[in-house]
Amino acid sequence: MTWSTSQLAELAGTTLKTVRHYHQIGLLDEPERAANGYKRYGVQHLVRLLRIRRLVDLGLPLSAIPSVEAADDSAERVLRVLDAELAASIERQQRMRRELAAILENRASIDLPAEFETLADGLDDLPEAQRALLLAYSSILTPSAMSAIQEQLSEPRSDVAAQFEALPADAPEQVRRQLARRLLPEVRRQQEGHPFLGDLAASSRRGGAVTRSVVAQALVEFYNEAQLDVLRHVHALLAEDEAAGA
Known part of the structure; x- marks a missing residue:
């Protein structure tokens, strides 16, 4: 059994526009067409699309996906850079939560620099x-x-x-x-x-x-x-x- 482009997109949890974009940039091979001219996708296309989606969900840029999949010399560097960016993002979000907690506990702290949050009650x-x-x-x-x-x-x-x-x-x-x-x-x-x-x-x-x-x-x-x-x-x-x- 094969699927149309819209059916493939639905199975992979993405959009028709996204599938077409992956075709345009060469990430997803186009399938053979049926006699009526419609594209017909198989399970290999589905697996490929799901793999791309997973890497995208991890924050990997589309341009880096071929290198990571090929496991070439730059793959580890790309993944380590992504990991460092995620760590920095988590740290920033944790700091934001601490600042929000300080403001919720003491609204006056919104008028102070963020680093003064521990002194907010005393000020x-x-x-x-x-x-x-x-x-x-x-x-x-x-x-x-x-x-x-x-x-x-x-x-x-x-x-x-x-x-x-x-x-x-x-x-x-x-x-x-x-x-x-x-x-x-x-x-x-x-x-x-x-x-x-x-x-x-x-x-x-x-x-x-x-x-x-x-x-x-x-x-x-x-x-x-x-x-x-x-x-x-x-x-x-x-x-x-x-x-x-x-």
């Missing part, structure tokens, strides 16, 4: 501006720099840091200067423990100009004028300290 009270800054920084900083920030954030927040985050935009100049002086020792301590904080460009995956533009725009976007003024005062005080030390 519930982190101001929105800092969350946004962390996301922006994740686009430029190296993994080691982001790990250092993660370590820093795992420590209890100080009162002066909380006051800075709560500083209203219309805070008087005197309040800003006083807050800058109170913030200075903490900034010094952070820079001593994590030197990259003093020069983010040195710990960036991007060029210096791009890094500075991201940092500058993020600060301006997510902090109000009073907070930016405090940061300017802190920067000036640090510069004075460096000049005095020099």
Whole structure:
């Protein structure tokens, strides 16, 4: 008994279009035709088509199938490359599941870089501006720099840091200067423990100009004028300290 093209496709669990495509690219030999001109496929065609489908389902590109079937010198290399790609895909999907689990458990974690998922529960009270800054920084900083920030954030927040985050935009100049002086020792301590904080460009995956533009725009976007003024005062005080030390 023989089958038509559509019957063969149905038996193999594929489509008529796919069978025709395999004919066109030479993967599947065309059968002899009956007296009425219709193609007539036998069991050998079915087995061949099922074999092709199996390799395709494993992720093998059509162009590599002849090499794998012939078991030539490139066959093992093709299969090992495919295996490595599958391993990477599985790892990526497992990471995606971990991130989804973190978001399902704590929706706030969606506003944090993926690598901060283990800290999500401890950062519930982190101001929105800092969350946004962390996301922006994740686009430029190296993994080691982001790990250092993660370590820093795992420590209890100080009162002066909380006051800075709560500083209203219309805070008087005197309040800003006083807050800058109170913030200075903490900034010094952070820079001593994590030197990259003093020069983010040195710990960036991007060029210096791009890094500075991201940092500058993020600060301006997510902090109000009073907070930016405090940061300017802190920067000036640090510069004075460096000049005095020099």
